[in-house]
Amino acid sequence: MTAFLIFLAAGIGTFAIRLSGVLLLRDRELPPRIAKGLSLVGPAAMAAIVANALLLDEGAWRGFGAWHLAALVAIGVAVWRRTSGVAMAAGAVAFAALLLAGL
Amino acid sequence: MTASASAAEIPSARRDFWAGARAVATLMPGAVLFGLAFGALVRVVGIDPVTGFMGSVMVQAGASQIAILEALRANAPAVIAVITAVVINARFALWSAAMAPIFAPFPTRWKLWLSYLMTDQSAVITLQHHERYPDPVRRRRFVHGAESTFVGVWLIGTAAGVTLGPVIPDAWQIGFIVPLMFISVLVPGLHGAPALVAVAVAAVTVVVAKDLPYGLNVLLGSLAGIAAGAFVPDRRRPDPHHPDDGLAHDAAAGE
Numbered sequence: 001m002t003a004f005l006i007f008l009a010a011g012i013g014t015f016a017i018r019l020s021g022v023l024l025l026r027d028r029e030l031p032p033r034i035a036k037g038l039s040l041v042g043p044a045a046m047a048a049i050v051a052n053a054l055l056l057d058e059g060a061w062r063g064f065g066a067w068h069l070a071a072l073v074a075i076g077v078a079v080w081r082r083t084s085g086v087a088m089a090a091g092a093v094a095f096a097a098l099l100l101a102g103l
Numbered sequence: 104m105t106a107s108a109s110a111a112e113i114p115s116a117r118r119d120f121w122a123g124a125r126a127v128a129t130l131m132p133g134a135v136l137f138g139l140a141f142g143a144l145v146r147v148v149g150i151d152p153v154t155g156f157m158g159s160v161m162v163q164a165g166a167s168q169i170a171i172l173e174a175l176r177a178n179a180p181a182v183i184a185v186i187t188a189v190v191i192n193a194r195f196a197l198w199s200a201a202m203a204p205i206f207a208p209f210p211t212r213w214k215l216w217l218s219y220l221m222t223d224q225s226a227v228i229t230l231q232h233h234e235r236y237p238d239p240v241r242r243r244r245f246v247h248g249a250e251s252t253f254v255g256v257w258l259i260g261t262a263a264g265v266t267l268g269p270v271i272p273d274a275w276q277i278g279f280i281v282p283l284m285f286i287s288v289l290v291p292g293l294h295g296a297p298a299l300v301a302v303a304v305a306a307v308t309v310v311v312a313k314d315l316p317y318g319l320n321v322l323l324g325s326l327a328g329i330a331a332g333a334f335v336p337d338r339r340r341p342d343p344h345h346p347d348d349g350l351a352h353d354a355a356a357g358e
Binding site: 002017021039043046049053055081083 | 129150151154155157158161162163164167168171174175181184185188189192193194195196197198199200201202203204206207214215217218219221223226227230231274275276278279281282283284285286287288289290291292293297298301302303304305306307308309310313314318320321322324325326327328329330332333334
């Protein structure tokens with residue numbers, strides 16, 4: 001029961017956060033710099049998630065190995081082919097190969 | 104619409120919905136795997152499987168759900184578990200602000216429903232593709248297709264995880280799917296000095312602030328990247344019809 005109530009409270013809080021901008025900013029004309037900042041939410045948030053997941057492991061530096069090398073493969077293929085599906089497949093194959101190689 | 108227009112050109116609710124689903128499809132394997140991992144952890148921690156599944160229905164944000172399970176396993180106070188989850192999910196305030204102009208013409212009930220279904224991945228896909236849908240009704244169907252199918256596979260993954268338990272060996276290190284998923288979406292369309300600066304500042308800030316609790320370094324990194332990029336001038340004159348958001352607008356769809 002406690003777990004259910006914790007999930008419920010977290011769900012309500014998260015829903016309020018998800019709704020915040022959509023409701024508060026709806027038809028308002030935003031200053032150009034704020035509008036430009038909002039257009040950068042995607043790249044900035046994704047880069048933050050990638051850096052946190054790739055370079056850190058529960059707050060400490062991740063030891064250099066398969067994660068970094070496979071990520072470099074994915075980045076290289078993404079720059080080269082400019083398609084996300086191919087980049088993802090290349091990264092996954094590289095990661096599996098590196099793990100099998102014992103890295 | 105002229106009489107000579109082919110049937111393929113006639114917009115239909117189903118076509119826009121499935122266009123959204125197809126656009127987010129490359130990211131779905133990650134959602135299934137993480138749903139499996141979360142569901143398996145529910146079993147390991149010893150929570151009722153139905154309650155664990157309902158956690159995915161109510162919260163729909165994997166990292167925060169795993170944090171709740173870890174708090175329960177450590178017998179942390181309930182209030183700490185809730186606050187930790189909400190702080191981890193604070194980044195959704197940024198996605199929500201970015202969605203505001205895109206959702207603005209939608210009826211309120213749709214704003215509520217689409218906000219409830221919002222995930223990092225579907226928000227990214229919406230930002231990439233919304234300009235193709237100047238008609239609000241078609242745009243709403245596209246967003247709904249991307250969001251609801253993505254949450255759908257997350258729930259399927261969770262259901263499988265709570266049913267099967269820990270079937271994915273730790274040695275597979277499925278956590279790698281997180282950076283891989285976002286690298287695949289971010290890098291192909293990355294262009295323009297403001298977006299490049301935003302990415303660099305966000306990444307550096309995340310590692311410099313690595314000792315912050317509750318994953319707050321991710322939120323701080325995002326904010327720092329946005330703020331830095333907003334002050335970098337665009338090299339070319341901005342085109343009001345095609346605002347440069349530093350994301351690809353042709354990637355991911357139907358790949």
